[in-house]
């Protein structure tokens with residue numbers, strides 16, 4: 390497994406994540422920890438789009454469709470089975486299957502990138518308006534009421550070995566954190582595999598990938614489906630964190646927010662969008678508790694600043710900056726060595742400094 | 746001894762019309778195994794369109810393409826490439842956001858397991874003298890270098906049929922000479938069609954030349970035969986003057 394050895398940065402970040410998970414109870418208030426479960430769900434959603442868009446080059450404007458489908462499928466399955474373990478698995482599979490069917494028509498129909506963005510967003514908004522109309526006792530799947538625009542309450546997680554032993558909110562936080570860390574490691578591995586590298590190559594130049602005898606439709610469908618499964622998992626933690634699922638998971642503003650997280654965090658990185666989700670969530674909840682500034686105005690401003698000023702996003706910009714500093718340091722060290730060896734040639738070598 | 750007479754690529758009545766433009770018009774073409782054929786013709790003669798019909802990038806309006814007894818008309822480009830056909834397009838077609846090494850590795854990995862792909866990639870990088878720029882993003886390279894990377898992607902896959910559309914465009918004199926050597930090397934094990942405008946270059950690599958004009962094959966023969974034909978001279982001198 391060459392890939393696993395190459396993932397040094399991933400392991401460090403994962404270790405920091407684990408450290409944070411264990412330190413959280415002693416540094417954060419219980420209320421914050423309980424809220425964090427839903428933010429982690431959103432971070433998993435952001436991670437899924439980071440994979441599909443950032444690496445697969447598929448601008449899926451409606452990644453939240455799979456997030457919402459995952460959440461609703463979890464609630465329906467958990468209510469009907471009276472337990473969460475199978476419900477989680479089923480919800481992830483339903484989200485993936487939904488994406489596989491949608492993706493089959495889109496990718497095998499050779500729909501262009503722009504239309505793909507429009508189609509996925511439209512699907513999300515259709516789900517939004519459909520599910521809003523399901524109030525009333527006649528709209529139920531098995532025993533689960535859909536609840537229209539009020540939504541339905543989401544059963545909590547239980548321990549896999551005992552359906553009557555429910556987890557406390559802070560325990561849900563642990564499970565969600567572990568899920569986020571594992572999914573992050575998985576994605577980091579995936580983009581380094583042959584499959585992942587071909588997806589990146591397709592992002593760069595689909596025609597070329599095809600002339601190299603890769604069936605690009607299949608690869609795009611693959612990464613799209615995997616991304617949807619991850620988004621579905623995010624939806625599960627989100628609705629458990631809020632203890633409800635409402636049609637708002639399919640709303641336009643949720644779709645837009647997800648895109649913003651990825652733009653701010655940086656396309657082509659996995660950790661960037663995760664961090665951006667936490668940071669922007671913190672920002673919006675702080676702004677929400679005051680009335681001077683309008684939250685959407687601030688978010689819009691941030692988006693504009695990033696698109697114009699830091700188009701690559703925070704994480705790529707920072708890592709570029711570190712690399713250029715390192716490069717300069719190495720250059721200076723080389724110059725010093727050269728100067729020591731040939732003191733007379735010093736001026737010549739020194740002149741490269743200005744070119745930096 | 747090789748069976749020189751064996752036909753590996755054939756088109757029958759191949760046509761590609763864009764509205765009223767007959768870019769390729771009823772072309773009957775055939776190529777024998779291990780041939781090194783040059784396609785020449787003035788701008789807009791339909792050479793690139795003809796290539797695209799061979800590779801599945803375009804779906805011909807009429808006619809048939811047969812590669813090693815397989816009808817490939819209307820197939821997807823990856824299916825044609827999957828038969829072992831290597832393609833270099835006229836516009837440099839590379840992965841800009843990846844390094845030279847990653848570009849070539851992606852091509853090699855399609856056919857081989859990871860360690861072998863890595864070995865082949867390193868060999869090609871050495872052979873094409875890309876060592877100094879192996880870790881450079883291809884998007885930051887000069888036109889000529891990008892051409893080399895693309896050639897690397899084509900040959901690392903060890904195709905048996907190679908289609909090269911203007912491989913020397915943007916190359917220096919010295920690079921062009923190296924490309925001509927490289928093409929002769931590949932020809933040891935592969936059948937090749939090269940589209941070129943540089944007559945010097947064509948003369949240096951090919952015995953058999955096909956002249957395209959207005960979407961059709963105007964004549965076939967040696968470079969000497971073609972350049973002594975008054976009609977061919979007129980087309981060429983007319984367009985290159």
Ligand SMILES: Nc1ncnc2c1ncn2[C@@H]1O[C@H](COP(=O)(O)OP(=O)(O)OP(=O)(O)O)[C@@H](O)[C@H]1O
Nearest residue numbers: 763766768786787788789790791792793794795835
């Ligand atoms: N996609 C297209 N749509 C409409 N017309 C096209 C298209 N592609 C090519 N053509 C036309 O078909 C004709 C042949 O073009 P083609 O690119 O095959 O010529 P070529 O021989 O490769 O020329 P060059 O030497 O300049 O590369 C031209 O008249 C061109 O304008």
Ligand SMILES: [Mg+2]
Nearest residue numbers: 792793794835
């Ligand atoms: Mg051309």
